[in-house]
Amino acid sequence: MPTKIEKDTLSGQNTTGHEWDGVKELNTPLPTWWVYTFYATIVFAVVYCALYPSVPWLTGHTQGLLGYSSRADLRQELSAQAKERAGFVDRIRAASLADIRKDPELFNFAMAGGRSAFQTNCMQCHGAGGGGSTGFPNLVDDDWIWGGSIDQIYATIEHGIRNTDDKSRQSMMPRFGVDGLLTGAQVAAVTDYVLSLSGKAKATPEGAKIYEEQCVACHKAGGKGDQELGAPNLADGIWLYGGSRDAIYRSIFYARNGSMPAWSGRLDEATMKMLAVYVHALGGDR
Amino acid sequence: MASPARQADRTTPRPPTPEPPPLYAPRARVYPRAIAGKWRQIKWATLVVLLGLYYVVPWLRWDRGPGAPSQAILIDLDHRRGWFFDVVIWPQEIYFVTGFLILGAFGLFFASSLFGRVWCGFTCPQTVWTDLFMWVERLIEGDRNERMRLDRQPMSAGKAVRKTLKHTAWLVIAAATGGAWVFYYVDAPTTLVKIFRGEASMEVYAFVGLFTATTYVLAGWAREQVCTYMCPWPRFQAAMLDEQSLIVTYQKWRGEPRGKHKAGDSWAGRGDCIDCNLCVAVCPTGIDIRDGQQIECIGCGLCIDACTQTMEKVERPTGLIRWDTLAAQQAKEARSAPVAWRPVRARTLLYAALLGIVAIVMLVAFALRTDTELTVQRDRNPNFVRLSNGDVRNSYAVKVLNKRRAPRHVHLEIDGLPSAQLGFVGADVEGSGATATLTVQPDAVGTFRVFVTVPSSAAPSGAKPITFTVRDEAGGRASHDAVFVGPGR
Secondary structure, three states: OOOOOOEOOOOOOEEEEEEEOOEEEEOOOOOHHHHHHHHHHHHHHHHHHHHOOOOEOOOOEOOOOOOOOHHHHHHHHHHHHHHHHHHHHHHHHHOOHHHHHHOHHHHHHHHHHHHHHHHHHOHHHHOOOOOOEOOEOOOOOOOOOOOOOHHHHHHHHHHOEOOOOOOOEOOOOOOOOOOOOOOHHHHHHHHHHHHHHOOOOOOOHHHHHHHHHHHHHHHOHHHOOEOOOOEOOOOOOOOOOOOOHHHHHHHHHHOOOOOEOOOOOOOOHHHHHHHHHHHHHHOOOO | OOOHHHHHHHHOOOOOOOOOOOOOOOOOOOOOOOOOOHHHHHHHHHHHHHHHHHHHHHHOEOOOOOOOOOEOEEEEOOOOEEEEOOEEEOHHHOHHHHHHHHHHHHHHHHHHHHHOOHHHHHHOHHHHHHHHHHHHHHHHHOOHHHHHHHHHOOOOHHHHHHHHHHHHHHHHHHHHHHHHHHHOOOOHHHHHHHHHHOOOOHHHHHHHHHHHHHHHHHHHHHOHHHHHHHOOHHHHHOOOOOOOOEEEEEOHHHHOOOOOOOOOOOOOOOOOOOOOOHHHHHOOOOOOHHHOOOOOOOOOOHHHHHHHHHHHHOOOOOOOEEEEEHHHHHHHHOOOOOOOOOOOOHHHHHHHHHHHHHHHHHHHHHHOOOOEEEEEEEOOOOOOEEOOOOOEEEEEEEEEEEOOOOOEEEEEEEEOOOOOEEEEEOOOEEOOHHHOEEEEOOOEEEEEEEEEEEOHHHOOOEEEEEEEEEEEOOOOEEEEEEEEEEOOO
16 A cells, blocks of 8 residues: 655645545644643553552552551541530530530530431331331320430430340230230230220220239229330320230230340440430420 | 556546635734723723722621621631621522622623623723733733744743743732632631631632632633633624624724825825724734724724824824724715714613613512521421320421521411410420420521420311411511321321
């Protein structure tokens, strides 16, 4: 193929000298700025590889001369943030729950911190808004199984319910049907009595008698319940495991002994205090 | 592979083709010459006023008492407040900024339809800073001819000194420009000290650097290329101009045929233009106004000054290059009845009306602006909660904005749910129920958790619209619509 480099009059560039069927190709060089930018990126890449972690080995990677690590950055940011909050966190730790409740500044801080801790640790069971679900208490209503004062809520968070923690809240409802304490018919009778407490069924004398013998010790006369024992109020409109006749029958026959972990080993004191303030405010502060 | 026939074909001579014009035109460097005159005076005055405002405004102090910035005009992005003397703008009032932008746009359209490219020629930052940079250049390197000579010379010690001096001066001005920019967003006196001590934030240095670089490059190097190639405004500005807009015109009918003129020669049979080229030499965009309207012309009027000087020298009437309308020029060229400038016409009336409407809307919005605002957000998880006695309760996050610089005590009430009981959670709440007093800190948003409870019998089925209202003793009032959700039946 003949090679004759010519100058193109229109563009002022040389041709490559190649020709195919009368078509010639221009040898337009890359723009200078583009070429130098490209060289600059190569230099940048080499410098970057030397300074930052870059080349992977089989068991690790080059560390880079600057010793940079995004994990170290995160640690640093977290500790900087902790330092920033330290003033408030120390004050929360030192103050009593009642004092936190009274100080607008501490209260607002605790509400924000409590909300964030709730979203991380509590919402899996109690729901994002604290609405709960069957078996997991609703924290937004006014009914508390183990007490709704701010100190009682703190104790529940700290030690949990029916777990291996030494100070865990403990109580045990017998499995009346499974363990043969009551026959099926007797369970049905006491179920009707329990429903009658909130006016939903007609009680039989047999049901009332069984309630007096088996239930009244914990659930008290009239089904008012006992927060010391974690015995729910049976006379109100709120049912943890459902208020249908069938659900109540099952609760008596099989017993319900829900558990909640103790958070004292997982969360620090300040976080638990903020959680208590937040949960207390959810249900409206009583 | 080419066939032998084609090989032969290629050897036949082709007819000679005319040389096509090149596709690329290199920049012809412009060396504008200094000129004195009326329009140059006006341009200097505009420059001093505009740059003075730009550099000085951040330093104006305004006493707002403790806990508030003392800078008269400050856009505090960190704390999300705009401070304009005694007016404080919150982020949700950003529409005032939109309003000002719309006012600016219509103002520009209005001025353009009346006076042509008066924005480009006198007030555009590109023009103002380029003028300032050219003035510095002239001080250091001399006027047009000296600068052209200097640039043709090989590098020498003297040339290096002058060039270094010029670029240093440019960079200092550019840095002051960038500095002044950041001072609109941070406290000027403290930040200035911090900048020199190396204590300012990265953002401050980045923006100073950015505006230093853009000012230096755009006003020092790019100059008229910004107007000709980069700026979109000249492209669509033509839509605002018509044959009644004032533009810089060369009176061809009077000037042509042009030619050199010696003192004492007769003026009969020739035009008034003596082809002195002064109008070309002073043009900051390097064009010849005698070629007629051109996209490069920014309407600065310096060629008018140049021509006036020359006409006075040769003792001919001035105004050979002048502000005039296209319509008037066409009439003069056709020797028909003179056409007067008509500033009042449909186009200008329309722009003036739009300008007025936007201004009135903004004034009304500003006058109706309240210093209390209320937002209500209902908790939707759970949607509602049944209390132990069967009552139905909804929870709301209520935010009360207090734009005053003093604490506020407000009462909250709801309409649309007669049997409702109110409950509050918040450390700034005193009392309970409908008589509770909510305290909102100065210049802050108070957040309260509000419970609305109705007896089971009164609970609506589904959502019922209700209205929250806050009031204070001083007459401040704000409302917000919400709904109360009851169990579906």
